[in-house]
Amino acid sequence: MSIPTSDRDQPGSTSRLRRTLRSWLSxxxxxPEPGTAGQSRGAIGVELSIVFAVTLGVAGLQSLLTLVxxxxxxSSLDQQAVSINAPAATVGxxxxxxQLTGILRLFAWGALGVYLLWLSxxxxxxxxxxxxxxxxxxxxxxxxxxxxxVPGLGLYLAAHAAGLNLAVQPSTLDEAWWRAPVLVLSALxxxxxxxxxxxxxxxxxxxxxxxxxxxxxxxxxxxxxxxHLYQGFGGFVGNVVMGLVYGRVWQRTNRLWALVVGHALIxxxxxxxxxxxxxxxxxxx
Numbered sequence: 630m631s632i633p634t635s636d637r638d639q640p641g642s643t644s645r646l647r648r649t650l651r652s653w654l655s656x657x658x659x660x661p662e663p664g665t666a667g668q669s670r671g672a673i674g675v676e677l678s679i680v681f682a683v684t685l686g687v688a689g690l691q692s693l694l695t696l697v698x699x700x701x702x703x704s705s706l707d708q709q710a711v712s713i714n715a716p717a718a719t720v721g722x723x724x725x726x727x728q729l730t731g732i733l734r735l736f737a738w739g740a741l742g743v744y745l746l747w748l749s750x751x752x753x754x755x756x757x758x759x760x761x762x763x764x765x766x767x768x769x770x771x772x773x774x775x776x777x778x779v780p781g782l783g784l785y786l787a788a789h790a791a792g793l794n795l796a797v798q799p800s801t802l803d804e805a806w807w808r809a810p811v812l813v814l815s816a817l818x819x820x821x822x823x824x825x826x827x828x829x830x831x832x833x834x835x836x837x838x839x840x841x842x843x844x845x846x847x848x849x850x851x852x853x854x855x856x857h858l859y860q861g862f863g864g865f866v867g868n869v870v871m872g873l874v875y876g877r878v879w880q881r882t883n884r885l886w887a888l889v890v891g892h893a894l895i896x897x898x899x900x901x902x903x904x905x906x907x908x909x910x911x912x913x914x
């Protein structure tokens with residue numbers, strides 16, 4: 630009696646599935662980039678300390694202090710609110726200039742990480758910022774946005790309802806002709822700075838220090854969560870999960886543009902969607 634094709638192929642299919650899961654859950658650490666071979670561990674450690682002391686590391690510390698302050702107030706977290714894109718001046722054009730200055734700083738932070746890697750011999754293309762295949766990165770980014778964005782919204786609403794999160798207001802900017810483009814640019818700036826620094830730059834440097842992929846991934850994800858602590862515990866957990874997913878995708882595919890696109894789409898929907906819906910629906914905190 631012949632064995633059905635599906636049964637005959639099952640052992641091999643199971644083995645391939647196990648190998649695939651193992652490669653995603655516990656990937657091998659690749660060899661350090663050639664440009665980092667001559668750098669001492671001490672020099673790389675100093676560079677990491679300086680970069681994150683002036684960028685997202687200090688932002689994480691400030692975020693932690695903001696959360697501590699919120700916890701010490703008499704009102705519970707769910708009775709408090711925090712804004713991501715808030716007015717920075719009373720005069721419209723001055724506000725526009727200050728918003729654009731903040732966005733420029735975000736792009737500069739990301740460019741700093743890219744530049745330091747380039748100085749050590751690692752081109753932007755080697756960390757996934759390549760033009761070839763960018764169309765595919767757009768599709769991958771859309772998939773990542775859907776994978777993270779929808780569950781992330783549910784987690785935020787659940788954490789707020791449980792009193793573990795502040796009411797996050799993605800935009801409290803006044804209505805103005807420049808509000809929509811500024812919110813889009815803010816989303817692009819945030820996504821470029823975060824994915825370039827916390828994924829492409831940091832994980833590349835941690836490989837040079839000899840860290841395994843999983844340990845480096847957790848460091849990157851917890852750092853991402855730390856500078857979202859100002860939102861509350863839900864914001865922290867949600868961004869740690871996002872960091873684990875995005876970081877592992879980069880470790881396995883080396884496609885950084887996909888992460889930037891996915892992050893930008895999430896922020897554009899959040900920023901513009903909240904600005905349009907905050908006075909029209911009752912389910913948003």
